[in-house]
Amino acid sequence: MTVFKRDGSEFWWIEFQYKGERYRRSSESTSKRKAEEMERKWREELRATALLGKIPELAWEDAIDRYFETVVKPRGNKSAAKRDLYVLNALKLELGAATHISALTAPVIVEYRDKLLSAGKAPATVNRYLAIIKAILRKAHTEWGALAVLPSFRLLKLNNERYRWLTDDEEDRLLIHCPVHLRDLCTFLIDTGARLSEATTLTWANVDMKRHPRPLVKFMDTKSGKPRSVPLTKRVEEMFQRLHASKPEREERVFLYRPLGNDVSGARSHRIRC
Known part of the structure; x- marks a missing residue:
């Protein structure tokens, strides 16, 4: 031995x-x-x-496609599926589409991990790549009968120190220097802790202004794939009342971009592009 x-x-x-x-x-x-x-x-x-001959030949490309069709798509979260597809395509290219999954041993994967770090990828991003590799190989091993030995490798240890809050002075300076057409959006992000994509895709259908004691917003397309609700602060509540009163007819989005210098009531609305 x-x-x-x-x-x-x-x-x-x-x-x-x-x-x-x-x-x-x-x-x-x-x-x-x-x-x-x-x-x-x-x-x-x-x-x-x-x-x-119990283990069939399975190429990495085929394993990725099967994982996407049987695991990612059935979750029904289109935004998350789009993000996963980007990573899956990168993995297919960088590890070799025709590579047999049995060749993806722990040393090969660790070498790939180190290559990502050397290329400047953030540790959290590297862990996301590794987690998807691990999930695909586990499926191949435990459910598909396509991998005899499951490689063992660990994700990177991350510094999970919490981010600090802005001070009142820092918040004031941020909003003062923020472009006027984005100030409402920034205020909403500060008060709710929403992700940018959650804010820019928020629709009035997911704003409950009649709820007591506090109105709230519902985020349906979240990173975790699970909807969540956030109560509104007083200033966001007042902002929403103003935005709703001036929104264009049949417009579903909450946050819009209107060119400066035009009359708000007659301006053509454009969705924010961030």
């Missing part, structure tokens, strides 16, 4: 060759005996796969 320790690692690593291919991964255990047992089981899985 081939188990060893790498410099700087407390865990035992497994490495061996089978049918001309090299297999290597961390046992994530400080016990040599446990690492040797993991290697034995790994070899047995590979041998069973070769003898019985």
Whole structure:
């Protein structure tokens, strides 16, 4: 059996060759005996796969397409699906569309992770890529019967320190220097903590001005995919009353852009482009 320790690692690593291919991964255990047992089981899985032909050939491209069609799309969140599709297309290109998923071993994925970091990707973004890779491979292993060994790799540790709030003075200076046509939008973002996409897609149908004791807004297209409601502050309530009174007929969006210098009542409305 081939188990060893790498410099700087407390865990035992497994490495061996089978049918001309090299297999290597961390046992994530400080016990040599446990690492040797993991290697034995790994070899047995590979041998069973070769003898019985239980694992079909599945290209990375096909695994990505199947994941999108059977996991992402059924969630019904078009905005989230669009974001996931961007990442999936990047993964398809960067890891090789024709690559067999069994070739995506832990060392290969860790090397890809390090490549993303070297290219300047933020750790949170890198974790999002890794999480999707992990989800696809887990599906292939546990449900599709297309992956004998699930590679083990960890996401990056992030600094989850909370962002501080703006002081009253900082908020005043921000709104003073904010373009007039975006001031209402910025005020809404400050008071509700909404994401920009949640604010710019907000419609009057999801504003409940009659609710007591406080009016609220409902965000339907959220990052988590779950709708959420946020009560309105007094100044946002007053702002919404003003915006609703002056909104163009049949306009559904709450926040609009109107060119400066035109009469508001006769100006043509344009959706905000941020």
